[in-house]
Amino acid sequence: MNRWILRLAIVLACLVVLPLNSPAPLIYRAGEGWSYEPVGGGKWVKTRAKDQLDVAQNAFDQKDYSVALKAARRTVKTWPLSDYAPQGQYLLARCYEAKGQDERAFKEYQKVLEKYPKVANYQEIMSRQNAIANRYLAGQWFKLWGYIPFFPSMDKTSDMFEKVIKNGPYSEMAPQAQMNIGSAREKQLSFFNRTEPYKQAIKAYEQAADRYHYQKDVAADALFRAGMAYYKQAKTAEYDQSVAGQAIETFTDLMTLFPNDPRLPEVQKIIEDLKTEQARGSLHIARFYEQKRRWDGALVYYNEVVRKDPNSKYAEEAKQRIEALQKRSERTPAQR
Numbered sequence: 001m002n003r004w005i006l007r008l009a010i011v012l013a014c015l016v017v018l019p020l021n022s023p024a025p026l027i028y029r030a031g032e033g034w035s036y037e038p039v040g041g042g043k044w045v046k047t048r049a050k051d052q053l054d055v056a057q058n059a060f061d062q063k064d065y066s067v068a069l070k071a072a073r074r075t076v077k078t079w080p081l082s083d084y085a086p087q088g089q090y091l092l093a094r095c096y097e098a099k100g101q102d103e104r105a106f107k108e109y110q111k112v113l114e115k116y117p118k119v120a121n122y123q124e125i126m127s128r129q130n131a132i133a134n135r136y137l138a139g140q141w142f143k144l145w146g147y148i149p150f151f152p153s154m155d156k157t158s159d160m161f162e163k164v165i166k167n168g169p170y171s172e173m174a175p176q177a178q179m180n181i182g183s184a185r186e187k188q189l190s191f192f193n194r195t196e197p198y199k200q201a202i203k204a205y206e207q208a209a210d211r212y213h214y215q216k217d218v219a220a221d222a223l224f225r226a227g228m229a230y231y232k233q234a235k236t237a238e239y240d241q242s243v244a245g246q247a248i249e250t251f252t253d254l255m256t257l258f259p260n261d262p263r264l265p266e267v268q269k270i271i272e273d274l275k276t277e278q279a280r281g282s283l284h285i286a287r288f289y290e291q292k293r294r295w296d297g298a299l300v301y302y303n304e305v306v307r308k309d310p311n312s313k314y315a316e317e318a319k320q321r322i323e324a325l326q327k328r329s330e331r332t333p334a335q336r
Helices: 002-017 049-061 065-078 085-098 102-115 122-137 154-167 174-186 196-211 216-236 242-257 264-291 295-308 313-330
Strands: 026-029 033-036 142-144 148-151
Touching (some): 049 065, 085 102, 085 122, 102 122, 122 154, 154 174, 174 196, 174 216, 216 242, 216 264, 242 264, 264 295, 295 313
Antiparallel strands (some): 142 148
16 A cells, blocks of 8 residues: 555656646746647747747738747847847737737837837837838727727827837837827827817927927928818817917918918818817907996907908997997996
8 A cells, every 4th residue: 555655646746847838738838838739739839039030920921920020039039139139029919900909919019129229120110010000000009918809099099109209209100100190199088078189189299390390391281280180179169269260360371381281262261160169259258248247347358359350240240249349338327
């Protein structure tokens, strides 16, 4: 009986000391996690960085992204300081992009640029990041855990474009990336948040006009879009009509700096509409003061209506109210 116990103990001890990399469908490697490998598999694991990268590249070329991803990750994890690590990190990102996991791919591309800023294909990686950000700008949904489509996010999309700009502030794609931040912010509009997205969009457009002022097409388009964002915001405002004034100032800058811009006739019409909008806002405030029996304040704003847009329908009402209030002020206290 003691012999059987001794034999069993020896067998258990052997099982305990067996190496982790024994043939089995599920394999765990430190720093890599669990992966599935059929019995007899694991041939992708190499002992030299170059050989490991070759496995990753060959698997990627054959569109075997599962093996390519594992081999590329092992290249980076095991030999992070080798000359092969940058290409391994790049292939890792390419695999995620090929598998449709764009958000993860973007992050892995970012690691290449941050860890290996002298990588030879820096511009190509930036272009791939920009393309991913543009897909999300077009409405592609972000995914939960990299697999389940969940929701579009203009916040995340804006962050991606900001990274593109940071990676190459004066690259060919940077000006459009800056403009795309404004576009993304405008797409954030909702019933509960009608003004803040416009403010953020305007900030992005104004930064584009300032930072890339030497590119006339970019600067002109940025001013036009900033003016349009002010204009749309003014349409939502009631008491704060200063937004309409900011829109007029922005469009005026566009007309002054770019007198040959083909959009100027449209801009002129918008300015006229904005002045009407200012008159409407002033009339609204004047009515408020009159309801509160604050006659002097009402007169100030009725006069503002006439000054801002003398030919509008609002000016006609304002003139009538000015006349009525003036007659009222001419009466004696006993007659009031």
